[in-house]
Amino acid sequence: MKSIQPVSVYQPGIASLNPPTAQATSFDVTIINDNLVDMCQMYFELYDDSGGRVYYGNTSIVGDDYANWNGNNDYPYQYIAKLFSLTILE
DSSP states (O other): OEEEEEEEEEOTTOTTSSSOEEEEEEEEEEEEEEOSSSEEEEEEEEEOTTSOEEEEEEEEEEHHHHHHHTTOTTHHHHHHHHHTTOOBOO
């Protein structure tokens, strides 16, 4: 899990929120499939301060992005952060 600069996340279908957003302050990435050649599928979740999940989804690393991974354990986090304009706090 990585802490991030707080970001507003849209919460579709939650009528009790006005506007329907939540603040994400951390995120996690789980690799769900990696062919060890040129493609990796990941599941990611964004959490609020209390640990509640506020957003989730799937994405893939392919092509040059996969080749650039080079075994770096932080790369999936960096990839998701770049994809969704998240700032990881060190």
